[in-house]
Amino acid sequence: MVKLKLSLLGAPVLGLLTCVACGSEAPEKGATPPTTKETPAPNTTTPAETPATKEPAQPVSASTAEFNKRVAAYVDLHKKADGQVPSLKRTDDPKEISSREIALGDAIRSLRADARPGDIMTPDIAEEFRRLIKKDYRTRSREEQKIFLDEIPPFRPTVNQRYPSEWPLATFPATLLDVMPKLPDRVEYRLLRDALILRDVKANIVVDFILDVY
């Protein structure tokens, strides 16, 4: 019987309270919220229109604060790169999506050509992430662990590499997301067979990674 982690029901709220790195990406130029052609949808909204919850920030550890600072610096770099290439926007033409994703990735790579593993996930925060992931993993039954690992891509990451499109983007456990430092929209956590990566969502590149996480 799978153990329901009911104690985590309040975690999403707590997660918002501790969100120090949250950032809502501006709506894409020209983007329109999906609406129906049949029925007007006056209260149709998209996440970008949702105002951020304003709660007082909770104290964070020095390692988390340092991590947030480095993530913020990366986001600044991303924005700079984004300004150098045609922006990804809504289009009927899949070639545009592909070419702009690649162009953004190339621009970011050239701006951080000397990036190394651990530049963002420094040893202190890396230890904290390993502790959180191992703890989450060990609360799972052996069956759950097997299912969890079966869905996770086994490739070995390198910094600045394009995330290979032939591999799925493994689901990041929602309960684990609740306890990780919150990230801006442009960056996300993903798990590989034995690694945690930071992935640039729009550029589809590996920003940083740590190994030995289970």
Add this chain to the structure above:
Amino acid sequence: MPRSILRSVVAAALIIGGWLAAPIAPMAQDLALPLKANSVRFGVIGDNGTGEKAEYEVGQQMAAYHEKFPFTFVIMNGDNLYGGERPQDFINKFEAPYKTLLDAKVDFFATLGNHDDPNQRFYKPFNMGGQRYYTFKKGNARFFSLDSNYMDPVQIAWLEKELKASGSDWKIPYFHHPLYASGMHGSQVDLRVILEPLFIKYGVDVVFAGHEHFYQRIKPQQGITYFISGAAGQLRRGDIKRADFTAVGYDQDQSFMIIEIADKEMTFQAITRTGKTVDKGLIVQRPGADPIVVGGATPASPTPIAKPSAPGGATSAPAPQPPK
């Protein structure tokens, strides 16, 4: 044999041969939906984007049903494009299989699966408005397309706000990972712990998901009927394991669903790529009480039962497969 007779025989053979060789358009065999005036009509597909023959056949069957049941949009439960997102993949795995429907101005509303690059949200025909999760309204139903790959606190807060604000009779979340399932991946308990309390609190009656490559209808769980429609391209034959929560399951062929909502009634039908109905039924909302669910066509062929698993629990999985 006189030359004229020989010529006639050859001509007849050519005609018959040509007729046999010509592609036969699928016929919608059975429609179980009432086609009421002003109803909301839509299709459901999931795990479709293989670009293989079966996906095209499902697309043709959907087009055949569209003739009888003119649905105006389709929700996609994720894994819209497998194995690559090059420009030609958007064509071979989406635009071509559903060309007839797209030409008929049927809209598709996608959600992201674990095989989907989130940048699919910029592809206009997926109607995601550039967002990983979004909501839209059709008649008296509001749909919530969620990104179950990455259910972070911001998305959860957004969902709660939108559910709370919605005055629609039907609030219909759909996303890739099923909260209840008895296949290779099993129930997504992590997600269930977070999402189900919101669904109950804000009066959700029906949820759609994919990820498991079969069709499964779950018995109402705390008043909510969960559907898995994840076999519009992929198929994991014989994968449905015994589970107390299963109402109907079908894992012998690719499938899709068509749905009609009229006032407080939702009628559903699950159909294979060859046009067989494997489930159909009715969900009726009641004020102050859980909906009544009436349904259950017998699957066109028996669903094999592999091994028992605890209700809601994870089930065993085979060895890892290379990505498709």
